[in-house]
Amino acid sequence: MKIMSNEQLVAAYRGAEKNGSDRDWIQMLKKEIHSRGMKPIRKI
Incomplete structure (x- = not known):
C-alpha cells in the first residue's frame, strides 16, 4: 500500500x-484507519 496521509486514507x-x-481493499483501509486511531464516519 502507498503511504497516505490521514486525510487521503x-x-x-x-x-x-x-x-x-x-x-478486501475496503477492509484493509478500515483496518489501517482504526490502527491510526481515527474514525471514518462523519458526524453530522
Missing part, C-alpha cells in the same frame, strides 16, 4: 465504500 475509504469497490 479516509477519502480513499469513503470513495471505496461509495463505489462498492473490492471488499
Whole structure:
C-alpha cells in the first residue's frame, strides 16, 4: 500500500465504500484507519 496521509486514507475509504469497490481493499483501509486511531464516519 502507498503511504497516505490521514486525510487521503479516509477519502480513499469513503470513495471505496461509495463505489462498492473490492471488499478486501475496503477492509484493509478500515483496518489501517482504526490502527491510526481515527474514525471514518462523519458526524453530522
